[in-house]
Amino acid sequence: MQRITVQTTPIEGQKPGTSGLRKKTHVFMGPHFLENFIQSIWIGIGGVEGKTLVLGGDGRYFNDRAAQVILRMAAASGARKMIVGRNALLSTPAASNLIRLRGTDGGIIMSASHNPGGPDEDFGVKFNMSNGGPAPEEVTDRIFAATGTLTAYDIVETQDIDLSRIGTTNLAGMEIEIVDPVADYAALMETLFDFDAIRALLASGFRLRFDSMHAVTGPYATAILQEKLGAPAGSVVNAEPLPDFGGGHPDPNPIWAKELMDVMFADDAPDFGAASDGDGDRNMIVGRGIYVTPSDSVAVLAANAHLAPGYSEGLKGVARSMPTSRALDRVAEAKGLDCYETPTGWKFFGNLLDAGRVSICGEESAGTGSDHVREKDGLWAVLLWLNILAVKRQSVAEIMDEHWREFGRNYYSRHDYEGVDADKANALVDELRGKLADLPGQDFARLTVETADEFAYDDPVDGSRADKQGIRIGFKGGARIVLRLSGTGTVGATLRVYLEDVESDPSRMHRDAQEALADVIAAADTIAGITRHTGRTAPDVKT
Ligand code: VG1
Numbered sequence: 007m008q009r010i011t012v013q014t015t016p017i018e019g020q021k022p023g024t025s026g027l028r029k030k031t032h033v034f035m036g037p038h039f040l041e042n043f044i045q046s047i048w049i050g051i052g053g054v055e056g057k058t059l060v061l062g063g064d065g066r067y068f069n070d071r072a073a074q075v076i077l078r079m080a081a082a083s084g085a086r087k088m089i090v091g092r093n094a095l096l097s098t099p100a101a102s103n104l105i106r107l108r109g110t111d112g113g114i115i116m117s118a119s120h121n122p123g124g125p126d127e128d129f130g131v132k133f134n135m136s137n138g139g140p141a142p143e144e145v146t147d148r149i150f151a152a153t154g155t156l157t158a159y160d161i162v163e164t165q166d167i168d169l170s171r172i173g174t175t176n177l178a179g180m181e182i183e184i185v186d187p188v189a190d191y192a193a194l195m196e197t198l199f200d201f202d203a204i205r206a207l208l209a210s211g212f213r214l215r216f217d218s219m220h221a222v223t224g225p226y227a228t229a230i231l232q233e234k235l236g237a238p239a240g241s242v243v244n245a246e247p248l249p250d251f252g253g254g255h256p257d258p259n260p261i262w263a264k265e266l267m268d269v270m271f272a273d274d275a276p277d278f279g280a281a282s283d284g285d286g287d288r289n290m291i292v293g294r295g296i297y298v299t300p301s302d303s304v305a306v307l308a309a310n311a312h313l314a315p316g317y318s319e320g321l322k323g324v325a326r327s328m329p330t331s332r333a334l335d336r337v338a339e340a341k342g343l344d345c346y347e348t349p350t351g352w353k354f355f356g357n358l359l360d361a362g363r364v365s366i367c368g369e370e371s372a373g374t375g376s377d378h379v380r381e382k383d384g385l386w387a388v389l390l391w392l393n394i395l396a397v398k399r400q401s402v403a404e405i406m407d408e409h410w411r412e413f414g415r416n417y418y419s420r421h422d423y424e425g426v427d428a429d430k431a432n433a434l435v436d437e438l439r440g441k442l443a444d445l446p447g448q449d450f451a452r453l454t455v456e457t458a459d460e461f462a463y464d465d466p467v468d469g470s471r472a473d474k475q476g477i478r479i480g481f482k483g484g485a486r487i488v489l490r491l492s493g494t495g496t497v498g499a500t501l502r503v504y505l506e507d508v509e510s511d512p513s514r515m516h517r518d519a520q521e522a523l524a525d526v527i528a529a530a531d532t533i534a535g536i537t538r539h540t541g542r543t544a545p546d547v548k549t
């Protein structure tokens with residue numbers, strides 16, 4: 007075993023995006039790429055010497071190899087200890103929990119989340135802080151700065167560590183503890199929810215189907231839903247994590263989780279369906295014959311969380327990312343709760359959660375979570391839904407109907423234009439930015455613009471500022487368009503167009519969202535010139 011210093015030179019393009027650094031797997035596997043980034047993390051966090059970190063990933067292709075490299079680099083730089091999920095697996099929320107539970111200095115999560123995996127698909131690495139949450143921009147900026155000046159990295163040369171057996175081992179003086187990835191997380195869930203009530207619901211003939219999409223939640227969902235809560239074997243499907251997610255796209259939405267949608271819209275559909283993404287932090291909720299948008303889901307969860315033991319004393323406040331629909335704001339207003347609007351990405355919720363200002367947060371991209379960890383948490387959302395259903399004994403459709411009648415409905419859809427030429431996408435945004443000041447008062451597709459600006463966020467806890475976080479256009483009557491470029495893609499640019507309108511007439515609350523939003527959709531194209539700039543006449547994905 008030998009500790010060596012390898013000479014290297016900076017590699018371009020190592021700037022972390024919305025959630026860590028994501029690249030094509032072959033890029034990550036290229037000479038020095040992973041090593042450069044990991045050494046830059048050590049620099050960005052002020053060194054790893056004497057520190058304890060958690061390490062795990064979503065099991066995608068290269069997860070196992072990357073784990074060995076990261077362990078050897080941590081040992082070479084003097085880390086005291088690494089706590090690793092067995093076979094280098096940990097869902098993102100389980101990693102967040104482990105960091106908090108063990109009081110570590112942070113952790114590394116190997117995942118490109120909802121992006122597909124495999125040799126020709128994507129890989130990613132993310133650093134989380136000692137609070138269990140994604141590194142804030144100040145830290146990712148330091149990491150990125152280090153990638154630009156790096157000249158060498160340290161690594162230990164040795165055989166692979168056997169990560170398949172729970173227990174403790176040693177690597178060049180660094181302790182490695184291999185833990186069951188599921189146990190602590192499952193125990194945490196048991197403290198938050200009424201497992202007896204959910205067990206009784208499932209014993210009463212209520213049928214559920216959870217689609218793990220061959221990603222990391224398979225073992226978690228099987229242990230919790232089937233083994234602990236008594237859902238019959240086969241309730242959790244696609245449960246085996248595979249390096250390429252079975253060739254699928256582990257993004258839980260009606261397009262990529264179509265298999266689940268088909269089952270839930272069939273005549274003999276189960277009562278409740280759910281799916282999760284690559285690293286287990288996203289959730290999709292679908293009832294028999296009804297899809298629940300993530301923006302509605304977080305609103306329903308906030309309105310009913312008190313029905314679960316972990317939230318019985320009420321919520322401290324709520325938060326949503328800016329493009330997420332304002333269904334949550336309606337609940338907050340009715341309940342007298344503070345509601346914060348943050349930029350896209352879970353890292354912006356961390357300070358609000360740490361400061362005890364909010365208990366539940368959500369994003370339109372199928373991320374929901376609470377102060378139990380510092381990441382969004384797919385299974386947590388599913389369990390809270392089940393707890394609510396167990397108490398209310400209503401169908402998902404009845405719950406949505408009641409919710410809309412009480413709070414009003416926010417029709418919502420996101421249109422994604424993927425793989426757009428980056429220059430064209432930037433030109434679109436620049437042009438739009440240039441005309442924001444002139445938009446108020448103008449009419450488009452029967453809608454009158456009331457406000458138009460580019461979102462900037464001043465963190466109320468630490469005063470940090472994040473600007474250029476998306477363009478938002480508000481119309482008279484409450485409709486809204488938001489446009490921004492994705493920060494998680496690996497090919498070209500992805501333009502995201504978020505569309506919303508409000509409806510308070512109960513007789514008009516059961517329309518198709520695309521139909522209900524037709525004017526808003528038309529206005530978006532006219533205002534932003536989407537077709538003119540991109541040549542596209544329709545989005546690639548509508549969720
Ligand atoms: C997307 C979503 C955002 C989410 C992020 C990470 O980012 O829009 O809401 O926080 O993915 O989710 P972007 O920049 O592509 O819009 V995950 O599950 O990939 O960690």
Ligand code: CO
Nearest residue numbers: 119120285287
């Ligand atoms: Co994810």
